[in-house]
Every structure is written in structure tokens, then in C-alpha cells.
Amino acid sequence: MNQDKLRATTRQTRLLTEHQRALAQKQSTLNRIKGFVDRARSAGVKRDGWAYYNVNIEEPVPFAEAEQILRQTANSSSYYFKPIMLHVRANIEPDVKAPPKTASAVSGDSPDTRTGDVLLTLKGAFVVNRR
Amino acid sequence: MMGSNPRQYVIELDGVVYRRSGEELEQISNVKDVQGDTWFISDLESAISRTMTVETPAKYAEVMVRKKLQETGEFDEPIFVISHDKRKKDKNTTDIFFTAVPARLYHRYLDEIKAHEDSVLLFPLFSVLQGVLRRMRHPKPVAVVFRHGRFADLLIGTGKAVLYANRCVAFDTSEEQLSALWNMVKTDMTAAEAEHRMKVDRVLLLNWIDSGAEPEWSDDMEREILSMEEEKLSYNGQEHLVSFLKALDMQSSLKAISPPSEKSAYYSRQCLPSLNAILALAALLCIVGYFWFAQKADLLGRQLAAAQGEVVRMEHEAPMEEIPYKETLAFARDLIRYRKLPSYKSVLNDISEALPKAMSVDVLKVDYAEEAVNIEIFGKAKTAFDSAYLGYEEFTKTLTQRGYTLAESKFDTDIRESEFLTRLTKEIR
Numbered sequence: 001m002n003q004d005k006l007r008a009t010t011r012q013t014r015l016l017t018e019h020q021r022a023l024a025q026k027q028s029t030l031n032r033i034k035g036f037v038d039r040a041r042s043a044g045v046k047r048d049g050w051a052y053y054n055v056n057i058e059e060p061v062p063f064a065e066a067e068q069i070l071r072q073t074a075n076s077s078s079y080y081f082k083p084i085m086l087h088v089r090a091n092i093e094p095d096v097k098a099p100p101k102t103a104s105a106v107s108g109d110s111p112d113t114r115t116g117d118v119l120l121t122l123k124g125a126f127v128v129n130r131r
Numbered sequence: 132m133m134g135s136n137p138r139q140y141v142i143e144l145d146g147v148v149y150r151r152s153g154e155e156l157e158q159i160s161n162v163k164d165v166q167g168d169t170w171f172i173s174d175l176e177s178a179i180s181r182t183m184t185v186e187t188p189a190k191y192a193e194v195m196v197r198k199k200l201q202e203t204g205e206f207d208e209p210i211f212v213i214s215h216d217k218r219k220k221d222k223n224t225t226d227i228f229f230t231a232v233p234a235r236l237y238h239r240y241l242d243e244i245k246a247h248e249d250s251v252l253l254f255p256l257f258s259v260l261q262g263v264l265r266r267m268r269h270p271k272p273v274a275v276v277f278r279h280g281r282f283a284d285l286l287i288g289t290g291k292a293v294l295y296a297n298r299c300v301a302f303d304t305s306e307e308q309l310s311a312l313w314n315m316v317k318t319d320m321t322a323a324e325a326e327h328r329m330k331v332d333r334v335l336l337l338n339w340i341d342s343g344a345e346p347e348w349s350d351d352m353e354r355e356i357l358s359m360e361e362e363k364l365s366y367n368g369q370e371h372l373v374s375f376l377k378a379l380d381m382q383s384s385l386k387a388i389s390p391p392s393e394k395s396a397y398y399s400r401q402c403l404p405s406l407n408a409i410l411a412l413a414a415l416l417c418i419v420g421y422f423w424f425a426q427k428a429d430l431l432g433r434q435l436a437a438a439q440g441e442v443v444r445m446e447h448e449a450p451m452e453e454i455p456y457k458e459t460l461a462f463a464r465d466l467i468r469y470r471k472l473p474s475y476k477s478v479l480n481d482i483s484e485a486l487p488k489a490m491s492v493d494v495l496k497v498d499y500a501e502e503a504v505n506i507e508i509f510g511k512a513k514t515a516f517d518s519a520y521l522g523y524e525e526f527t528k529t530l531t532q533r534g535y536t537l538a539e540s541k542f543d544t545d546i547r548e549s550e551f552l553t554r555l556t557k558e559i560r
Binding site: 036080088090 | 431434435439454455456458459460462463465466469470472474475476477478479491492493494495496497498499
């Protein structure tokens, strides 16, 4: 009987010690995660604190304008740019009209009547911290 | 041997039963008259002890001896053969050293033993002499002679095998007859030497209270005459020096011919004190073990309670809160990814810088997947084939040096003008 009691107690103690160790490890991991989350939030890494401005261009544009557009589609100190897709087609016929307009284009010009050097198709989004 | 108490000997020789009690020897009428565990050494009255070679496997040697003895007319009644030693000579021949006793007598002895209240170990006299022979451990044949009354029991052999056994008998115990008896022993030894082609160079004499003087040939130069250590015994008020008791002390209890139940009872009694001591020790160990384990269990129990308390305290004091880290972590990863992604401009710059002057791009597709940027370039080279091809090779080489991986490459030419299609990927790290 004492032998059984000894074995059972030894097993229970071992299991509890293991459980204790696992709890301590879990707590340590949670503390590290909490620290990371706190630091990230204090640094503004919080989805609801950022705005997404989608870009969807599909129109013929002159080289100069294309270059101007592309120069802006890069990360800067005040925003990130999330690139999705860029298609450029050169040697388009001068009378080729741009396809029906796309949603919000960065440029404020009307695409319907425009002609250019390249047919530019660009999709992406500006990700801006609202502060 | 097994117990600390001295053995109690009852010795039956020449029809007289003696009981040894300390240094006293007393005559009793029967072994039944003694109390307590007893070693009973007997010449079994009219028994004879011999060696014989029989033409039969060892298993049936006793049967063959019985048949031969009855055929020769040595016994006129059924006999029982007690085998002391059997040796297989060849497949169908066995050397046997035995004591033959009338069956009626043998069973009478056994009945007396069984009827005895205590354990009695019965030893034929010649098995005691055989024990002495074995203890001598002499490599060459030795003779053991035990003289008592008008008899001389002779046993010749080595520590391993008995070669010859016989009882020499005198008509009476007169000096002349005893002298003749010793000569008879000597003659027997000489005959045995001749028969077995060996030499007995050592003779051990055992005596009893009525042995009398040593033989005249004790100064025989051919043989070394030895006597066993003698013990002082008092019998009927007279002091005797007897060596036969020393021979008994050398005897092994395993040689007893008592029934197995008697032997078991004897050994059990002899072992009882030791068994009691072992059991007491075992009980003591159990008790000590019980307390040791109980103490160990209590200690572990306390450790268990402490550990359980600690776990409860940890769970109570520091409940595991659910931290909504997944959304923050995913968004942080997204931002890191955006920072790592090559911009459209940087991709265009890489392609422009790698493109030779004679080549132009008609279609450029840049698609951003989860882990990589996929690029497709379709263009022309308006120059001769050799410079177009070399330019294209340089173009792809430059891009691969800048970290792009060439997934597909097609180059078609009509010599004056060439077309190319290049698919590249760039891992996002």
C-alpha cells in the first residue's frame, strides 16, 4: 500500500512540477507577446489607426506623367505604398483610346479623352498613418 | 554440521547397541530408547558389503547383484541391496559397491526409524568407511580397516572409487585368533592388490572399544600404517581411546539411507534456528522498510501539497489573460512586407539600366504575389542578330546579377530584327 502511495505521489509530484514549469513558460511567452503588442501599439502599429487609399489606373499616359506617377508609388516617411500590379504597354496607336475609366485614379485628369506614349495599368494602395 | 548441538550417535556393532553421551558410552537395547534426533550407524547384523562387477547397465545393477547373491546361496531369504557407489565401466558393465541385507531386516530397521518420535538417520557401517576413504583424498589406493570384536571391516579404494570391500571374521577374540584375523586382512589386501593390479601403500586403522592391539605387521615397511585421532570414551567404568567416532564426525548426512520423510524432518529441524533467524531478519527488514517508505511517502506528500499550492497560487495570482496579438502581429507583418517590396520605379530602373540601346520594351507586366514579384517583359531589338543576341544575353545576365531569377526566356529573330520574351521573379525577403 505504501509502495503504491509512494509511486502515485511521485507521479503526481512530477506531473505537477511539469505543469508548473509549463505554466511559467507560457506566462513568460505571454509577457513577451504583451510587451511586443504594447510597444507596437505605442508605435502606432494598429490597423484601425491607418487608412488605405486604393489606386487603380488604366489609361494611356505620356512618359513624363507616367514617370511622375511611378515616382510617387514608393514608400515615404509619411506613408507606405502597397504595390499590387503594374502593366505598361508601349507603342500604342495614337488613336487608341483608353479603356473605360477605373475607380479612383491618382491623377485628377479625365482619362476618356487622353492619349499618351504608354498604356499604363497600375493597381496598389497608399497606407497612411492617421496619427 | 548444521546445528550447533553435538550430534547424538547410536552405534550398533556385532549385535550390541551403544549410545554415546558426551564422553560416556552406554549400552542400550534399541534405538527406540533414545530421544532426540539421532545418527544411527549399524552393521545391519548379517549384512555383507562387497564390490562387484555386473554385466548390466547401472540402472539394473542392484537387481543383478541380488540375483547373483541368491544364486551363490549367500542368503537364503529375499535381500535388499543398498548401493553406495556405482560406476559405469562400459555400456553393459557396472562396478558397484554395495551392502546387501535381508529384506526382512532392512524393513525392520526402517519401521523402527519411522516409529521413532524424532528423526533418525540410518548409516550402514561401510558407508562410514567410504566417507573416511573419500576424506583422505589420497591419489593412490588406500585401505581403511575397522576392527571391532572378532571382526575387521576392510575397504580399499581411492577418493573416487571403491575397489574392494570385505569383512574378515575370527572365531573368537583370543589373542591367537585376533592375530590370525590381522593376517587375514593382510592376505585380503594382497589378493586385492593382485586382482586390481595396484599397490596399497597406506593403511588407516580405525578402532573401537574392543579392538585390542595393533597388528604385528604394523611395522611393515611396504605400507604406511596410519591411525586416526582418538577420543577418550568411558564404557562400563573403563577408559578407552576410540578413533571410530572421529570417522563418524567426518560423515556426511547425505549418505543416510533413511526414508526421505525422515531426512526432510531431520534437515528441517536442523535448519529451524537458521530459518528463524532469517525470518526474524526478514521481518525486521520489512518493518524498517515500512517505516522508511512511510517516511518517504509523507515527504513526497508534503512536496505534493506544496506543489499543488504553488500551482493554485500561480493560477490565482497570474491568470492567463488572452492577449489579442494576432491582428497587431499580422498588421506589423504587412507593414514590414510593404517596406521590403521593391517599388515599381525600382523595378523599372533595374530593367532600364540593364536594357541595351538597341533593344526596346513593348510590354512590361509587374505582378506582386505573396512571396515574390513576377515580371514579364516583351520587347524588340532592331539590330543585327549578333549584336541583338549578345545584347539580350547581357540584359538577362545583368538582371540575374541584380537578384532576379530567370523563369522563362524566348528569343526569336529574322536576322534584321529580333523579338524576346523574358519572365523573371524576385523573391521578397
